[in-house]
Amino acid sequence: MRAPFIVIEGLDRSGKDTQSELILEYVSSRMKAKLIHFPNRETTTGRLINDYLQKRVKLTDTEIHNLYAVNRREEEVAMRHDLLNGTALISIRYAFSGAAYSKAKDVPELPLEACLGPDRGVIAPDTVLFLTSRVADVSARAGFGDELYETSPFQAKVAASFELVKQESVDSVRWVDIPTGTIEEVFESIKVELDRMLADAASDNLGPIRRLWA
Ligand code: 2DT
Secondary structure, three states: OOOOEEEEEEOOOOOHHHHHHHHHHHHHOOOOEEEEEOOOOOOHHHHHHHHHHOOOOOOOHHHHHHHHHHHHHOOHHHHHHHHHOOOEEEEEOOHHHHHHHHHHOOOOOOOHHHHHHHHOOOEOOOEEEEEOOOHHHHHOOOOOOOOOOOOHHHHHHHHHHHHHHHHHHOOOOEEEEEOOOOHHHHHHHHHHHHHHHHHHHHOOOOOOOOEOOO
16 A cells, blocks of 8 residues: 655644644554655755754755755655555655755745755645644744744745745645644645545555656
């Protein structure tokens, strides 16, 4: 049985970590499941990305963009193996953040096509759960401002870029905008999608692994 690949996306501090724990618990009660997170800060590329985000090293916008994409490609073999062997994957962030954050920088060397390019052909998730949120809300949350991208003007640009990325993605993935609400309300909306995917997985209806933006 091919297992589902679920991505949770959204602005910084939009509740991805909290919801992903709930998703993991829910899916784990039905099938094997793993939580992953991009950037994976544990690998060599991930440590460099971490130093960049903590403002300890400087990289060009193109260098960091490509580094994030490599950080994802490093996991492809293991991800494919898990999905084909019945382990559901829940990923906090993926190529959608990759394209949206770099596009939000609004620099000439990274037009939308260059932002999508390095991730074309990666494993496509079955569903993207996009946590909608207002910039004013996320910027008021604890810890906001610690890392490089956590400023309100930048988050507003990221929100606009996610819209562009969504338009590029709707043909190849199921993209679901999850309305804001309490933790419980948000999870209720998410559960509808999880039930659909779990039913598809159980009846072997997910189909083969697809490629993103390819
Ligand atoms: P976390 O706060 O989730 O650890 O993310 N980012 C992330 C990018 O700019 N490109 C990417 O490809 C990915 C996956 C979003 C750390 C920051 O990294 C940004 C916030």
